[in-house]
Amino acid sequence: MKISNKEKIMLCILGIIIIGFGYYQLVYCVQINKIEEKTKQENEIEQKYNTTMETIKSIEDKKSDVKILKAKISEESSPFYPTISEEHIIIELDKLLKDSGLDGGITFQPIVSDSVENSKREEKSLAESSLQGIVDQYNNIVENTEDTSSNKTVDNSTNSKDSNKTSETSTANNSKADNSNSSNKKDSKDNKKNTVQYLKCEVKFQGSYENVDKLLSIISESKKKIVVNSISVSQDTLNLIKGTIKLEIYSIPKIDDELERYLKWDLTNTYGKSVPFNKGAAGGNVEINKDTNDFIASVKSIYSDLPTIMLGKANDSLRTSYVYADSNAEENVEMILTQDGNKYYYKYKTSKGTFPANYDGLGAEFVPLSKNIVLNISSKNREDANDNSEIKLKIINKTDKLAEVNISGDDSIDPRVVIDGDGSNISVNKK
Known part of the structure; x- marks a missing residue:
């Protein structure tokens, strides 16, 4: 069968189209997909590189922030004990009694892990004195020389206003009380989330008034925070002061090695800091080295x-x-x-x-x-x-x-x- 030139040309064109379509599907599209994947990988790697370089540049700032944060935490937590160790606290409280010249004993309650007790002051609006109306009436008479009847009217209206104010104040106080109760409930729930360990103890003592005053002064000047919850005293016939002081000691976990230093037990050496309490002078008065720096x-x-x-x-x-x-x-x-x-x-x-x-x-x-x-x-x-x-x-x-x-x-x-x-x-x- 003979093929004309026109048919040959058409067959050539068809072959070219088939070859081109095959190349597009089997080669070009595959290469384009690979290029797109490589481009995507390049963008991801470039983004990671930029993020890494920014992180490297900010390392010094991060180091400074960490150093400042560590200093803040260490300084603000320094007055609190790193842990509750009754053995160490017994020694410190015994030294406290000896330094103040008192005799006594110590009773501990169980260690508690709970939220810190919070107390709020309740604000109340006090009603005016019942004599205020008379004083106002007298002042009006002297200043305005008004007649008695008008003064009575003013006085009655004043009393009426006072009663209205009292009623409004009572309503406001009730509203405040309700809000306070609801806020207290909310605060109590929130406080339970953040707890600390603390120890309550009673120290019974006996000595002179100067010794008791010295005891309180040493506690107030102590580097470690010891909360004086209450103190009760009585005097016997020998002019000796007897009483009980209730103390609370709180602990906060530390980020440095203070816990290890605090728990070091060596009876031949000084415990903890070299001077955990400021010593007082003779005669019961404590010498406080007041810093004149502002x-x-x-x-x-x-x-x-x-x-x-x-x-x-x-x-x-x-x-x-x-x-x-x-x-x-x-x-x-x-x-x-x-x-x-x-x-x-x-x-x-x-x-x-x-x-x-x-x-x-x-x-x-x-x-x-x-x-x-x-x-x-x-x-x-x-x-x-x-x-x-x-x-x-x-x-x-x-x-x-x-x-x-x-x-x-x-x-x-x-x-x-x-x-x-x-x-x-x-x-x-x-x-």
């Missing part, structure tokens, strides 16, 4: 376990007034002292936080401990050429007192501490 700050090396910058109120055992910063560079810190009448206020901020949280107002009120407002700054020598942590403290003093800044331990060649402010009301002393 504020304290520290500037440390970047290699320290603590943040490089710490600034806060002196004698703040819980460090609630502290601000922190941690970087291997110059840290700009601002401190503002303000006077409003006879009251003094302070606030300060770093790159990591402010105190108080609302930095727009005057700040927190304080009472200066001396004729000047004293800030003590402790610093350290630089450890090497890569140790660049330092502070530039700008002090704005808007008070009638001199801001006295005492710097100790700073590097003499390359100081870490720089004070900026008006030299007329700021005094800088380097020790």
